[in-house]
Amino acid sequence: MLIRAVVGLVGFVALWSAAIPLFGVPNHVLPSPWQVAQQLIFLFERGNLLSHIQVTLMQIVWGFLIGLVLGIIAAIIFARIPFLERVSTPLILLLQTAPKIAIAPLLLLWLGLGAAPKIVLVAIVTFFPVMTAMLSGVKYINRSYIDLAKVLKLNPWQRFWHIEFPAAIPTVFAGATVATTLAMTAVVIGELMGANKGIGFLLATGQEDADTATVIAMVILLSVIGWAFYAALDYMRARMEARYS
């Protein structure tokens, strides 16, 4: 699969390079791959690109971790106190259905242009799939495990820590893997809507200057980060599943 992806990618770049002279596409509309690469190197050396990347990564990682932990905690609370889950289900479904991006302008209003609104936005979009996954993992656990807990006369907390929680972990990872793409989208939206640092900020300024090379370079950079982020979580998920089965 990876080899095919690489071959396909090389083919794509070759086509891109060939198309420019062939159709006489002007530079400012579509720069060649070579020019994009040059722009990337230029931004690294002169444009402090590394610090922008750091800012974006920091926002993703913190937001993701906060969303992950809060999602798991919320699911634990709901699983232990079914009454609370029943009461808050409509509210959660409502919030889940509403487009999370709509809240981005409010976060910018409340928290300014720095890292905070992006971290909160990433945490929010991560929270929901993780919580839902964890909750369904606990709820739809194999009945025999519950029977086992009863036979062993485990108390509710023992049952949770030794049986329900570990059983739900693969599902949580599946939810977290889904959340990676949402988190990437959230950070990009946050940075496009208002920022003074980060890859999305460079993307927005690139658009204002109609600097296609920078824009394309940043899109590629974000794609690579998004893919690596997803692949890392997917790898962990696969490892978890392999350990269990």
Add this chain to the structure above:
Amino acid sequence: MIKLSGVEKIFGDGENAVVALAPVDVEIEQGAFITIVGPSGCGKSTLLRLIAELDSVSGGTIELGTTNKKRPVGFVFQDAVLLPWKTVAENIRFPLDTSGVPRSISDPKVEILIDLISLNGFENALPKQLSGGMRQRAAIARALADDPPILLMDEPFSAVDLMTRETLNDELLKIWQQTGKTILLVTHSIEEAAYLGTRVMVMSARPGRLRKTFDVDIPMPRSEDTKRDQKYLDLVHELRTMMREQGH
């Protein structure tokens, strides 16, 4: 008359070639009820798929001996394969709809078929609302819809419970007598093969081949009493002994 001459099927080629079906020669008279029994991997389903032209033969010829009908065979799969988005009536009508038969002709036909398979009252039900046995009845009706002279059935009752299976067996015999179709039915139940067939073909595995054919000398219509008939019991015994010899 269906005539198979040297029909064989080989999957793969060179060193990886697997003989799924060694050459088979057989003639089947019109209106016969042929049951085909054998262990897994004996090529019984392959044989059916070749006759239906779902797979192509590696060698030999198949003559169906039918007039140049567009669809000479009806086929019943192991688990119904009804289109889940169509109602029972729509599923049965599907072969007619797709060959451009107008509703004024197809609707009465469907009504008759629903009667035949006793699904009255379920015309507008979706497949998910039916039991396994009912789904299989609908599948039989669909196979009969555009009146093919030959009906091929690939382990049609293996997914339904035993009680339902016996009822369906009797109903199938009734349908066969009413319609005069030539039926080829694959099963791995020896009792079913003996009970239904006018002729039983026994196949064996590795490589898949036709081992022996038995003519069943038990009069129609058959019923519960048939199962106490000495001829039936002898046949079942003989078939079972033969299958045992193959190591199954």
Add this chain to the structure above:
Amino acid sequence: MIPKIRAIGEYGLALALMLLAWWYASGPLAVPPYLLPSPQSVGTTLWSMLQDGELLPHLLFTVQNILIGLLVGTLVGVALAYLFYKTPKLADVVEGPLVILQTAPKIALAPLVIIWFGLGVTAKIILIFSLVFFPVFAGGLAGFRNIDSRMHDLAQLLQLRRSQRFFSIDLPAALPGIFVGVKIGAVQALVGAILAEWMSGSLGLGYLMTFAAATYKTPILFGAVLLTSLLGIFLHALLNAVETLILSWNIPDA
């Protein structure tokens, strides 16, 4: 019917609770209005904008772009998925890069689309289209590839023509997969529409947000956020209704 009424009641209660919390924060808690305007002020602002005819053009612009983008994206996504399904060789070559694109934040294309297609409606629809296309394509391809092989046998037995086969077997069988994609695509479409309007142009709910944010008209900002959320919920409910209507055969009876 009773559970339905109860669900509506529960949602109503949830909404009322949120409204109450909002009112409490802006009233008794006295959060400054430039950070949190009161529900009443947002309500009156929205109402007067509606009466002046200022609101509707923005709302309709966003809705129109989403619907067009969703429709075209779905059609092209399904068509291409079918093409890929029918030509495995093509899939072999192009699927590798597509897998990588799958995880890329497609929303990052917004600036590029604006540079290429300008500040008008074209750029917005193209962006929405490209966001809708991917999930529908992926869902459709999975749907087509998961078709029970015996359904193909059936099509062959009945010697169906190409079009008969597509419309009576392949398409309905892939519909659940396609629908998964359309639902994801609809969320993406809304995100794309709002972001594109935020970044360029002078129409739409997204534009209303950035205009209000820049001029410190917080009640308008809140109103636009509220409408966007409602639009998202409405779109979700609409697709659910369509799903129960055309995919009831696929939903197991309880």
